[in-house]
Amino acid sequence: MKLAITGPTSGIGAITFKELVPVCQEVFFLARNAEKAQIEIEKLPEKERKKVSFIHLDLADLDSVKKAAADIQAKTDQIDVLINNAGGIFPKYEVTKDGFELSFSANHLGHFLLTNLLAPLLLQSENPKVINVSSEAHRAAKVNFDDLNYKQQSYSSFNAYANVKLFNILFTKSLIDHYGSKGLRSYALHPGVVKTNFGKEANGIFKLFWKLATPFMIDANQGARTSIYLAKTQMPDSHNGYYFKKSKPNVPSKEARSKNYRDKLWEASMEMVKPWMG
Template identity: 65%
Template sequence: MKLAITGPTSGIGAVAFSKLTPHFKEVFMIARNEAKAKKLIETLTIQDQKKVKFIYCDLTDMESVVAAAKIIKEKTSNLDVLINNAGGIFQNKEITKDGFEMSLAANHLGHFLLTHHLMPLLLTSGSPKVINVSSEAHRAAKVDFNDLNYKQKKFSSFTSYANVKLFNILFIKSLAEKFGEKGLNAFSLHPGVVKTNFGKETAGIFGFFWKLAAPFMITAADGAKTTIYLAKTKIDSLKNGYYFKKSKPVKPSTEANSEKMRDRLWLESEALLKHWL
């Protein structure tokens, strides 16, 4: 069994990476910080260290995403589990060199592109899975598909984060719908409110509440449990495309179940990424 995971250098992803590696034959550690990755690899047993391949990827740079997928394709012809875990909230409006709003690129577009390029490897496996780490924040989404990169609208850090976490769920539902018959399983999840590097540099109202919530947050070890559960467990095919919390399927927002929304997101993502698909 082969695993690929984004954002394995910190928080929830680091725990999921460390706990899942012993269960896989080969692990692709997709990250932008090699020094951090190497440090984490050194904490594994010698036997597990040999399974890990570091793959450089900055999810906000689409050339880098394509290059990462190409390297993985050169190293393997199949992949069993892809965990799209990396992400974050951005306090200010930032535009990537490709012209995308940073949070859209880091949380959604980079993963959409990565998953697209790794799909042939996934579909070669017996029972492949794609897992997206979303958030309960998706319930606060206010999506404007005509202005995904905030060219006209005033930027809101929290709304843009809520939107992309909704996209994580919509994207998973589309994957289950489009590739379920070919054997693909796709799940999204909320990890809990977890004490990690997430939100540390955010000021404003969100930053204020995030700091207030700190004493009540769960550990990264607890926050990684649903990701690990989904990666290791065979889930009933009737639950393909579902959203999970505490390792149980739960109902996401009405928008997250909207076929119209997921179809529009798919089309808009393809249009934005057409140079790299």
């Protein structure tokens, strides 16, 4: 298996990476922090380390996303599994240098561009898969499609996070609409409520909720299980595009199942990333 994974420097991604390397032929470690990357890669036994290439990727910088895809393309002509795992909740309203709201760019738009740019490599595989790490938080989403970048409405970090986690599920289904007939499989998942670096920078009511929830959280080893299961398992065709929890299909919200929503998101996202697609 040739794997590309985002967010492997911490939490769920670090465990997913570590557990999958032994079953992989080649791994692309996509991260924005080279020092953290080196630490994780050096934890591997030497024979496993040789399989791993660090690729610089900042999902909140679309030039970096485009370069990361080109760097991978220069090293391989095929990817079997892409795990879009990186993400987080961002306490303050910030605009990226490309003019997009930070949470929207880091959690959705960066992965949207990366996946579309890597699609030709994925489609070289006999059994290509894209796995998107979403969340049960998607059920709290309230999306204003006319203001995806919070230019008019006031910014709430939790609302922005719930929305992007809904987008992860909509994107999963859209990938089937656009590439399914060419063989692509795509899955979304909720990892559980997991003790990681996630939420450490949150503020307001979410910070309090997260602190209170800490004693009940699972660890990253358990949190990575569904990602690892989906990467390793040959899934039936009937489960293509599904949302998973505890390695089992689960019914996401009504909005997550809306074709109208996913078409709107695809169209708006494609328009935004157009300058980086060529």
